[in-house]
Amino acid sequence: MAIKYSKRMKGVKASEIRELLKLTIRPEVISFAGGLPAPELFPIEEMKRVSLKILEESGQQALQYSPTEGFPPLRQKIAKRMEKLGVGTYSDNILITNGSQQGLDFSGKIFLDAEDVVIVESPSYLGAINAFRAYQCKFVEIPTDDNGMIMEELEKALNTTKNVKMIYVIPDFQNPSGRTWSLERRTKLIELANKFDLPIVEDNPYGELRFEGERIPSIKSLDREGRVIFLGTFSKTFCPGLRIGWVCASDEILNKYILVKQGADLQSNSMSQRELNEFLESYDLDRHIEKIKRLYKERRDLMINAIKEYFPSEVKYTYPQGGLFTWAVLPEHINARELMVKALERNVAFVPGGAFFPNGGNENTMRINYSNMPGDRIVEGIKVLGEVIKESLSK
Amino acid sequence: MAIKYSKRMKGVKASEIRELLKLTIRPEVISFAGGLPAPELFPIEEMKRVSLKILEESGQQALQYSPTEGFPPLRQKIAKRMEKLGVGTYSDNILITNGSQQGLDFSGKIFLDAEDVVIVESPSYLGAINAFRAYQCKFVEIPTDDNGMIMEELEKALNTTKNVKMIYVIPDFQNPSGRTWSLERRTKLIELANKFDLPIVEDNPYGELRFEGERIPSIKSLDREGRVIFLGTFSKTFCPGLRIGWVCASDEILNKYILVKQGADLQSNSMSQRELNEFLESYDLDRHIEKIKRLYKERRDLMINAIKEYFPSEVKYTYPQGGLFTWAVLPEHINARELMVKALERNVAFVPGGAFFPNGGNENTMRINYSNMPGDRIVEGIKVLGEVIKESLSK
Numbered sequence: 001m002a003i004k005y006s007k008r009m010k011g012v013k014a015s016e017i018r019e020l021l022k023l024t025i026r027p028e029v030i031s032f033a034g035g036l037p038a039p040e041l042f043p044i045e046e047m048k049r050v051s052l053k054i055l056e057e058s059g060q061q062a063l064q065y066s067p068t069e070g071f072p073p074l075r076q077k078i079a080k081r082m083e084k085l086g087v088g089t090y091s092d093n094i095l096i097t098n099g100s101q102q103g104l105d106f107s108g109k110i111f112l113d114a115e116d117v118v119i120v121e122s123p124s125y126l127g128a129i130n131a132f133r134a135y136q137c138k139f140v141e142i143p144t145d146d147n148g149m150i151m152e153e154l155e156k157a158l159n160t161t162k163n164v165k166m167i168y169v170i171p172d173f174q175n176p177s178g179r180t181w182s183l184e185r186r187t188k189l190i191e192l193a194n195k196f197d198l199p200i201v202e203d204n205p206y207g208e209l210r211f212e213g214e215r216i217p218s219i220k221s222l223d224r225e226g227r228v229i230f231l232g233t234f235s236k237t238f239c240p241g242l243r244i245g246w247v248c249a250s251d252e253i254l255n256k257y258i259l260v261k262q263g264a265d266l267q268s269n270s271m272s273q274r275e276l277n278e279f280l281e282s283y284d285l286d287r288h289i290e291k292i293k294r295l296y297k298e299r300r301d302l303m304i305n306a307i308k309e310y311f312p313s314e315v316k317y318t319y320p321q322g323g324l325f326t327w328a329v330l331p332e333h334i335n336a337r338e339l340m341v342k343a344l345e346r347n348v349a350f351v352p353g354g355a356f357f358p359n360g361g362n363e364n365t366m367r368i369n370y371s372n373m374p375g376d377r378i379v380e381g382i383k384v385l386g387e388v389i390k391e392s393l394s395k
Numbered sequence: 396m397a398i399k400y401s402k403r404m405k406g407v408k409a410s411e412i413r414e415l416l417k418l419t420i421r422p423e424v425i426s427f428a429g430g431l432p433a434p435e436l437f438p439i440e441e442m443k444r445v446s447l448k449i450l451e452e453s454g455q456q457a458l459q460y461s462p463t464e465g466f467p468p469l470r471q472k473i474a475k476r477m478e479k480l481g482v483g484t485y486s487d488n489i490l491i492t493n494g495s496q497q498g499l500d501f502s503g504k505i506f507l508d509a510e511d512v513v514i515v516e517s518p519s520y521l522g523a524i525n526a527f528r529a530y531q532c533k534f535v536e537i538p539t540d541d542n543g544m545i546m547e548e549l550e551k552a553l554n555t556t557k558n559v560k561m562i563y564v565i566p567d568f569q570n571p572s573g574r575t576w577s578l579e580r581r582t583k584l585i586e587l588a589n590k591f592d593l594p595i596v597e598d599n600p601y602g603e604l605r606f607e608g609e610r611i612p613s614i615k616s617l618d619r620e621g622r623v624i625f626l627g628t629f630s631k632t633f634c635p636g637l638r639i640g641w642v643c644a645s646d647e648i649l650n651k652y653i654l655v656k657q658g659a660d661l662q663s664n665s666m667s668q669r670e671l672n673e674f675l676e677s678y679d680l681d682r683h684i685e686k687i688k689r690l691y692k693e694r695r696d697l698m699i700n701a702i703k704e705y706f707p708s709e710v711k712y713t714y715p716q717g718g719l720f721t722w723a724v725l726p727e728h729i730n731a732r733e734l735m736v737k738a739l740e741r742n743v744a745f746v747p748g749g750a751f752f753p754n755g756g757n758e759n760t761m762r763i764n765y766s767n768m769p770g771d772r773i774v775e776g777i778k779v780l781g782e783v784i785k786e787s788l789s790k
Contacts (some may be wrong), residue, residue, distance in 0.1 A: 004560060011653045014657070039456075040455070055439050055446065059439035060439070061434075063442070064437070067417070067632075097659035101661045102659065102660040109677060113403075133658075165399060165401075240665075241460065262525065263500055264526070265500065266522070269636065269746075382460070
């Protein structure tokens, strides 16, 4: 048998993170690899009450088919929450998706033909790169610094690149770098997108997890022309297992996402949408988020302090003001994929950073997650990582 | 602003059924339009117990990220259930999807480039047509009769059509026609697929809902070369709101589906997978399915008898031995879309059949669902439909 697959399947590869995660589920592994929330904070008791209530009061509807767009009261609540991000919007501009990953896939489907170009930060989120790649696009990576994407470089790329169809950014506590864009860069991004008439996909899973510093307005809040597609999710503020995210976009664009959702899976889980809606009605999500932030800040502090103590001074790393990740850059001759093999032998895991650069290179980088491990294991794991790095340096 | 969408978006249209369903949610409407299961049979009490147990015993895991492939014990149980369909398989050959609709979307993504041809039954399932269309394919419709797709016509098409990449069929209680393929046709289909080296997507949401007659082996069970991709779902045997379906395929092909699932939404709902698994462990799904079949048979009988009594003799209709639908063919000069407008004025809904023919025509057909309405409303609704048809005939 020689079944022929579509051309796009040549570009579809296993996500290195998902494959790695399989190796890291052994309980003895100290894993900084995933982007997993701290499960000890999941509101399990609240979920029990909420599930019972939904089944009691509207069980038939919760288990039945429901509208593609999502459960109307939940869409309303999300629209309301968007106001806090400075985005005035309506529930009609919200589509419920299976986590923001589905919004990424849909963005590729809606905007990209084969050979089209997506502009991304360098580095960018691996899951987005994989989702877009299925639409046979090319990537132009724009260099970044501690203030986000470098706008002079973006402008140069826009002036010299054909068939750019979309700009994809993660402006808050970026995955993988942990860095956050300055307001100035955000304003300039909108200006350039307006000039070149391009849609921006703003992926914002971590924006609500700021531990310190001033909140910076979302890019969507600066958008006067309806060209920003905002992807949100409850995976990091509530829990990822229910797979509830959303797309917020202007009427015409959102309508495309709704059509694509119909063909993709008809609708998201009816029961989980009602459970989340009931949770938002009965409990205070913002208070819950405060708890998450306190814990993650503590873990970030432990990790950064351990890095200061145990990593050799040649290693550079970012200081995230929120979110789940820090990012380390090793001396150029060290290959983080090889480092990962050695670290795993000692039961410590992280994600080699090369995978976050769609056009390759940068194998001397690593993404390190601090949200999922208890404090003592963070310190222990960083100590081991420091030793593994030192061994590689001395060779 | 003139944002450019991908070329595929030209073919992506709103599903007529989903749009219609919006008009039919008024409680006074007798709706034969959707493909909705009877919600009064949803196992709500059991779900309460199951949800509490999952949250109690494995709440952290149920709300956390989980493997792309699906919850391992659930995959095992599905593999086991496949044996009843004559398919010997392993849990490694099962991927959990968001209903079988997601399996349809993935099939298009994996097999279809622009201008490629999908072979479908005429008529075929609207949701599949919409899903495939997003991959810019063409459709070749093969005529059908009460025994399924006509094999001489298929062979002719395979001999004369370029770039055929996939054959898509719904052999059991087909949506929309309610008809079931004979064993002879199934055997011949496999023979032709082997000869032309093509994958077959066997969509089987209704196979377990047979009210009468002998079960006919699934096409997958006749496959010796691993070329049949079987799409299953719990939407019709348990409930659709949890969005749990599956793909069963040979190793190499299933691996493509898993890769595509990673990019599409990482994984299906962790909590719902565990709930369903717990339900399958604690309760007897087959006994539950017996209850569903008893009710649907009763409703089918009521509907077919009412059609006999109230539809004019010019109308032909199918006699489904299982599943959710019957299919009516009106005299050629009657347009079922216009009929639908008149029927809705009298608070009765169905789906005009034209939408099930990807290449158009056949506007004198209608899909009529009997699973979702109580008996008295079935009789009343068919009576009204009969009157509306008679009015159109007499013009």
